[in-house]
Amino acid sequence: MKDETMSQQTAPRAPEARRRLPDEIGVIVALAVMMTVIGVARPRFLNPLNLLTILGHTTFLGMLAVGMVFLLAIREIDLSVGWIFNFSAVFTALLMVAHIDPWICAVAGVIFGAGLGLLNGVLVTTLRLPAIIVTLGTFSMFQGLSLVVNNSRAVVPPGQDSSYFNAISAKLFGVLPVPAVVFLVLAVAMHLVLHRSRFGYRVQAVGSNPEAAELAGISNAMVRLQTLVLMGAICGLSGAMYVGFRGAIDPNEGSDFVLMVVAAVIIGGTPLSGGAGTVIGAVIGTLIIQVISSGLIFFGIDATWSTFVTGAVIVLAVSLDQIVKYQRTRRARRARPSG
Amino acid sequence: MSSRFYRAALMAGTAAIVMGAAASARAEEKISVGFVTHAQGNPFIQQIVDGAQAAADDLGVTLTVAQKSGGDPEAQLRAVQNFVSSGVQGVATSVPGESMAKGLNDIIASGVPIAQYNLLATSVKAAYVGEKSVESGRILGKMIVAKMGGAAAKGTVVIGNCFPGFPVLENRAKGVQESLKTAPGLKVLGPFDVKVSAVENYNHWEQLYAANPDAAAMVGLCAPDVASLGKLNAATGDKFIAGGYDLTEENLAAIKGGHAYVTLGQSAFVQGYLPIALLVDAIKNKKPTPVGFFNSGTQIVTADSVDMGNGLPKVTYAQAQAMASDPKATAVYYKPWTQSLAGAGLMAGMKPIAAESE
Known part of the structure; x- marks a missing residue:
């Protein structure tokens, strides 16, 4: 499985490399097909305002998915992301309740999220345990602490006419929600970090072959720590923006984010075996999930069928992606000079 | 390229069938x-x-x-x-x-x-x-106190909340606690988080009972509680008074079986x-x-009486049970x-x- 995935990721550059399609073409086609199917049957779905609404829906989960790409790339999963998001949002909102400037609160929320990520990272590296095990515990720790500090009630910051709330709730050109813009900017930045920075190369090296990476002088522990801190900071950013956008944070918000986030990343084409990742794929994966959710409502699908249909369409989307990848690999092999 | 698009079209068609077939x-x-x-x-x-x-x-x-x-x-x-x-x-x-x-x-x-x-x-x-969430909590608390002997009641009452933070549930808890205070001899524990899924809910109540084996009453605020408490009571010799919310089939069965005392419906x-x-x-x-x-x-159901609220005609216990699933x-x-x-x-x-x- 891993070898196959790696061969897909490192397919030899054929003479046709200049017109090579992106790795994410499979999920992009899957998304386009879904949107076409829904749009043909329900033209209102393709209304640009609705499409922008769907993009807005992806924002908060999508940000977490972007961070999760880095973790899957080093063969780790952080189960506590939903509660880091929640706890950071609660922390941000409580600072606002204390009448601290909302912009400072938002920055503090991001730092707080990074701090929770750091705690995960320190536990993972010092205990030499997989992140999935450590975050199974911190999942409940963060949830519990969040409930303690918010007294199991929603935190509603005052002064929602301040510049922070106005800026986060605003729509660029009157249609594009600011959080969606931040999400897209974050995705582009993280794409560049993963594929164009030393840190990104280290992440892929550690995920691809940790022993070889260690021999090459890359500290596995440091990369894992940095990646978990990055994940925490992104959760903090998402949480701080959520408070600005929705004007409140509820005690249980984020509780079931993790499954959706991991699903989006995997649908997007990031292999569970590590060594590679695609931020663009994760964005498309998040969009696929939201398009399915929206499509179910546009088709008026009965609630009792909707769960099955969601799963079936996800399987179809992933199948389509795999077929496209298989075709690409086969073509690349054919194009490879024999001998 | 053409093969890819044939497959894409095949997938699109299948997706359309899956979504379209279920569409009303x-x-x-x-x-x-x-x-x-x-x-x-x-x-x-x-x-x-x-x-x-x-x-x-x-x-x-x-x-x-x-x-x-x-x-x-x-x-x-x-x-x-x-x-x-x-x-x-x-x-x-x-x-x-x-x-x-x-x-x-x-x-x-x-x-x-x-x-x-x-x-x-x-x-x-x-x-x-x-x-009326606080008021319904008061009604439930009052019925538990009455069953325990009124203002002179003594013993431990454990309260469980399946979703801490939901205002309506917090209000119910407030109402229950208010009524329990009318009996100064009662020791009230909780509300504890007892989770909403049936399996987790039962497990949490079981643990609460294990920690408080002398509990005289256990009161839940959500739909799965009465069924869980009834099951727990049946397994432990019907030692405590169980009360909670909602007229689901399972809850009504627990009341009819004598393993739970009261369940309040909210229509x-x-x-x-x-x-x-x-x-x-x-x-x-x-x-x-x-x-x-x-x-x-508010509907009030015990083994002896069924009040469906809203001025609706009286029904028998069997009719209430039949309606729960029909x-x-x-x-x-x-x-x-x-x-x-x-x-x-x-x-x-x-x-x-x-x-x-x-």
Whole structure:
């Protein structure tokens, strides 16, 4: 499985490399097909305002998915992301309740999220345990602490006419929600970090072959720590923006984010075996999930069928992606000079 | 390349069949409304949905239901927004969190009426249909105290909340605690988080009993509690008084079996029916739903008596059990009540939102 995935990721550059399609073409086609199917049957779905609404829906989960790409790339999963998001949002909102400037609160929320990520990272590296095990515990720790500090009630910051709330709730050109813009900017930045920075190369090296990476002088522990801190900071950013956008944070918000986030990343084409990742794929994966959710409502699908249909369409989307990848690999092999 | 596109087309076709096959037919000329729930596969929520469907049938509107699990406000708000984008004329939703308020108020301001049911955010500018949560807690607490011997009652009472943080549940807890205070000899523990899924709920109650084997009463605030407590009581020799909420089949069976004492209903049928009736009225009159509280009524069921609330005729225990699993029989039973909503009757019971927590 891993070898196959790696061969897909490192397919030899054929003479046709200049017109090579992106790795994410499979999920992009899957998304386009879904949107076409829904749009043909329900033209209102393709209304640009609705499409922008769907993009807005992806924002908060999508940000977490972007961070999760880095973790899957080093063969780790952080189960506590939903509660880091929640706890950071609660922390941000409580600072606002204390009448601290909302912009400072938002920055503090991001730092707080990074701090929770750091705690995960320190536990993972010092205990030499997989992140999935450590975050199974911190999942409940963060949830519990969040409930303690918010007294199991929603935190509603005052002064929602301040510049922070106005800026986060605003729509660029009157249609594009600011959080969606931040999400897209974050995705582009993280794409560049993963594929164009030393840190990104280290992440892929550690995920691809940790022993070889260690021999090459890359500290596995440091990369894992940095990646978990990055994940925490992104959760903090998402949480701080959520408070600005929705004007409140509820005690249980984020509780079931993790499954959706991991699903989006995997649908997007990031292999569970590590060594590679695609931020663009994760964005498309998040969009696929939201398009399915929206499509179910546009088709008026009965609630009792909707769960099955969601799963079936996800399987179809992933199948389509795999077929496209298989075709690409086969073509690349054919194009490879024999001998 | 062509092979890729053939496969893509094949997948597209299959996706269309999967989604299209499950799609319900829509009559464009009919009013269509969306209904969003905060739980999936929950018998009590299904009774609410059945009530909503009965209203849709009676009023000749198309109802589409979206069920979200886990009481996730963000997921529910997205579902409401998707309904609005799809062109429905109104949406009824439970509101499990304040973070939905801003988004819902934006929708109301855009001219699409919203109705809240079962769980509310007081800052949403829309009608709310639900129980008087603090008052129902008081009723439950009062019945437990009476069963334990009145003001002279002594012993430990354990309270469980399946969803700490939900305002309606917190209000119920407040009401229960208020009534328990009328017996100074009672030691009240909790509310403890007892989780909402049936398996987890039972496990948590079992652990609470293991930690407090001398508990004289255990009181839950959510639908799965009475069934869990009944099962626990049956397994441990019926040593404590069990009380809780909702008239689900399992809860009624626990009461009938003598393993639980009381369960309070909050008229699930009314909580489904009335929001749809209010939405249809608002759509026809091109205005938002009124900002007010509509009391769905409290039902009180013990092994000896069944009070269905809302001035409805008395039923036997067997009839109550039959209705819990038969939406058609429930709709027939509620006919006198649904007919009372005609004309001015619809708005007759409206109170200020603050009355919900009085």
